[in-house]
Amino acid sequence: MSIESYAATFSDTVLAVALLWLFSYAARIAVGVRGIRLWGWSHLAYTLGSAIQTTALWPLPVQHAGALLAVAGLGGLAVAMRLFVHQQPLSATERRLLALPLMAAAACVAYGSVAGGTELDSVALAGVEMCVIASFAYHLQALRSAPYHAPAQLMRAGCALLLLLYLADLGTLLVRGSAARLAGDATWIAADLSLWFLLNFSMVMLASFRALEAMRHMAHIDPLTGALNRRGFEAAVATPAEGAPAAAPTGVLVIDVDHFKQVNDRFGHEAGDRVLRSIASTLLSEIRPVDLLARFGGEEFVIVLADCDGEAAFARAEHLRERAKALQFEWLDAHVRITLSVGVASGPASDIERLRQQADEAMYEAKRGGRDRALRHGAAAQARAAA
Numbered sequence: 001m002s003i004e005s006y007a008a009t010f011s012d013t014v015l016a017v018a019l020l021w022l023f024s025y026a027a028r029i030a031v032g033v034r035g036i037r038l039w040g041w042s043h044l045a046y047t048l049g050s051a052i053q054t055t056a057l058w059p060l061p062v063q064h065a066g067a068l069l070a071v072a073g074l075g076g077l078a079v080a081m082r083l084f085v086h087q088q089p090l091s092a093t094e095r096r097l098l099a100l101p102l103m104a105a106a107a108c109v110a111y112g113s114v115a116g117g118t119e120l121d122s123v124a125l126a127g128v129e130m131c132v133i134a135s136f137a138y139h140l141q142a143l144r145s146a147p148y149h150a151p152a153q154l155m156r157a158g159c160a161l162l163l164l165l166y167l168a169d170l171g172t173l174l175v176r177g178s179a180a181r182l183a184g185d186a187t188w189i190a191a192d193l194s195l196w197f198l199l200n201f202s203m204v205m206l207a208s209f210r211a212l213e214a215m216r217h218m219a220h221i222d223p224l225t226g227a228l229n230r231r232g233f234e235a236a237v238a239t240p241a242e243g244a245p246a247a248a249p250t251g252v253l254v255i256d257v258d259h260f261k262q263v264n265d266r267f268g269h270e271a272g273d274r275v276l277r278s279i280a281s282t283l284l285s286e287i288r289p290v291d292l293l294a295r296f297g298g299e300e301f302v303i304v305l306a307d308c309d310g311e312a313a314f315a316r317a318e319h320l321r322e323r324a325k326a327l328q329f330e331w332l333d334a335h336v337r338i339t340l341s342v343g344v345a346s347g348p349a350s351d352i353e354r355l356r357q358q359a360d361e362a363m364y365e366a367k368r369g370g371r372d373r374a375l376r377h378g379a380a381a382q383a384r385a386a387a
């Protein structure tokens with residue numbers, strides 16, 4: 001390996017530090033998104049470890065330590081990619097599957113350090129690199145929708161080329177010995193570094209998209225209850241589900257907690273917050289994934305029921321009112337129950353804002369009528385006209 005090659009390899013470590021900074025920055029913005037920071041640290045460990053392992057200037061024990069660091073970094077990269085794509089913790093089987101090649105590689109390096117030379121290190125590293133890159137390509141298949149699709153496909157193409165590169169190197173290493181290795185060749189090293197740059201470049205894009213998604217999510221969610229806030233509600237209503245007909249019957253409920261101020265005044269703001277959280281989780285547990293729940297500030301909630309005519313919407317409103325009434329809160333030895341006033345409106349899905357206003361009017365009518373009741377829009381006027 002020439003001095004130019006050392007320089008190229010260690011400049012890659014400097015780039016890995018810069019990338020770590022970028023990934024850490026994206027991770028700070030993408031609160032709750034898994035895998036981004038781990039990718040940055042693992043890539044640095046892998047880059048530094050392989051730079052040390054392939055640099056003949058270092059004493060052999062240091063080169064072996066470099067190989068172990070690179071193997072650990074590769075393990076971290078595999079975990080990071082799996083977490084990033086699926087955003088779920090690893091299963092026990094996945095942990096075992098990951099541990100196998102890492103332990104085999106560590107055993108190879110340990111044996112090599114006893115036997116002398118770094119040939120076994122190189123074989124172990126190339127083997128783990130191929131397993132990990134194949135796992136990247138496998139997981140990235142799951143990122144099929146925009147905006148993730150294009151960078152994920154680019155990354156998969158990079159993985160395919162890297163696999164060919166490592167296969168060719170491993171082949172020459174096993175058949176013709178370390179002196180004939182392709183990995184010592186400047187062109188091979190340039191191709192390797194460029195492909196890893198492509199992988200990281202794509203990963204930065206993917207992480208940025210995830211960060212944007214997390215920011216948009218936070219801007220649309222009410223932090224107290226986890227329901228949509230007003231902005232989230234408006235965005236959700238403006239982008240109806242794919243294939244949903246504009247004329248589909250839709251029910252809108254406006255729900256207001258009765259005499260909520262008294263809860264705050266008697267038991268404090270904390271207790272009021274607990275009531276709001278509890279009501280929101282009860283409402284959320286009662287609606288379907290196609291429905292929407294939003295908190296419109298204060299103690300007012302709005303529910304949009306997809307594919308639901310007026311009769312069904314009223315029945316849902318009565319059910320929710322009963323469920324909330326059954327909740328029990330206990331503070332300072334007092335048993336507190338709360339009641340809801342619910343306004344109901346129904347009509348085509350294309351007219352949700354008008355339906356919300358009608359349901360709001362019906363809710364105020366329910367308040368005026370004595371609270372703890374559900375009322376359909378126009379029902380009070382009809383009742384008055386009939387009387």
Ligand SMILES: Nc1nc2c(ncn2[C@@H]2O[C@H](COP(=O)(O)OP(=O)(O)OP(=O)(O)O)[C@@H](O)[C@H]2O)c(=O)[nH]1
Pocket residue numbers: 224256257258259260261262264268269270271272273276297298299367371
């Ligand atoms: N704990 C808590 N209270 C809130 C929050 N947002 C608004 N409030 C309180 O909600 C109360 C709303 O009171 P009002 O609008 O008078 O209504 P109400 O007491 O429920 O009476 P009616 O609606 O007429 O039955 C006020 O005391 C607000 O301070 C919140 O996030 N947490």
